[in-house]
Amino acid sequence: MTPRLLQGSGAIADAAILAGCRFFTGYPMLPFTELLEEMARKLPAAGGVCINAQSEIEAVNMALGAAATGARAATGSCGQGISLMQEGIAELALNQLPLVVFNMARGQQDYFQSTRGGGWGDYRTITLAPKDIPEAVAHTQLLFHLADRYRTPVILYGDYVIAHTSVGIEIEALDFGPLPPKDDWALDGTMSGTGRARQTWTWARGKPNTPGPGPSAAWESIAEKYAAIERSEQRFETYRSEDADILVVSFGTTSVFVDRVVDELREEGLAVGSFRPITLWPFPAEGLAEATHGCAHVLVYELNAGQMVDDVRMYAADRSVIRSIGGVSQDDSGMRQGDLLNADEVRQRVRQAVATPASARQ
């Protein structure tokens, strides 16, 4: 197969459809808009439905309804629109419904939103942050699998760079193994309002003839599920970190710039490596602890006021060597990262941090 030149949004749409997504809805908001347009163009031909909702709140609740029938469903926005979806995402978690949420973010300021969530209740959202389009294609397919496997909403943390960059790419179906059947929970309309009717959630009390476990037991069960996810779904990547004295931690597309700088500084003789959480949640705690062991500098380069650094502080081998070297960086258009998404800036900040005496650190 000859590669095709595809923009990131189009490649993600192809991957979603290849993964079996048959219901997609959203409200236009750059840089998510192109993904919605691509799905609107392509999904009907695959036998699916794409709806341009009237708001993000409407979109997430439409998607919830589709997910409740067992359909592979997805929605998305940028971080601002996903703020409006928080109630729906929490309800999806509570109802144990699978949904893929695409955050085509305008920057890196949605780390807390993705990893902590803004809805109520004890839930988490598995969040994958691809570094480039080929990885976004793989992550999209993996997320549909994970959503079904764990019956939970999941997030792809993309951005303007992934949405708007084009690459020559072949999109191939990935096989992640078998999944449990959906026929014991999906609402199929075949049982009406009798005592046998299915429910997704009414405080887990069930019905008179089929009592449920109750809210506390239901939440305990959900909590156990997220604990299992945390144990088994951590993903990360290291680059030239084996002998690194200086480790730069970054996520998403920023990591491509960091790795370029790692190569350049290695040529200059600096023992630099990088660490990239692929899953923002569950954060790869053990991987980071191992990678940071013995490092004199752990430098966190994220384009926000300091969000992922909280997780790095929790899990690094030595908190005293951690330093934030990124910062808020927004393009004048407001649609994407600004000047700090730049290899020269990364290089300069790494050099400066390494040259700063420990006593002068924050």
Add this chain to the structure above:
Amino acid sequence: MERAVLLTGIGGQGVQLAARTLAVAAVQSDLEVMVFGSYAGLMRGGNTDATIIIGDAPLRSPPTVAWAQAALVMHHEYWSGVRDRLVPGSVVVVDRSVFKGEMGWAGGTAVEIEATGVATEMGNGRGGAMVALGALAAASGLVDLDHLQAAAHEVLPSYRAEHAKANADALAAGFALVADPVALVWLAPARAQ
């Protein structure tokens, strides 16, 4: 080996279409390609830029770069941001029908052509970027004319298909303006330092 091409102009000149045409031609030439276009909401009259990374192996470069080996310049307004990133030995195609003033650059080979003028004479007044792209391909040795012309058909949506032949002709006209490659992109250094 990876090399970068920068394209700059103002909205409406066809910079993004030229970038996509070059990228498709490179894909069809079995090269690895990445394109990052920047145009935000500035569809007409504002800055429009594109960065194309081309390589002969899976790309490791980020989508925006500090150094480039070739450029297509359709307007003087945003030339300085391109100029400062060109390594010694680069090749630049400039549309002199639009570009005003001195280039102030002696770091490589400038191919100055009346791209928009040539396109207008061909009855394709908005095909200046295609003429310039044809010239850039000839001057840099990046891709051949056949792949470029095939790409001109592929990049247009079906409702614009009637313009594909005119664009392919504009590419050929630009290609013909440069007799031989003047600065092979693959021979230029990766970085200035």
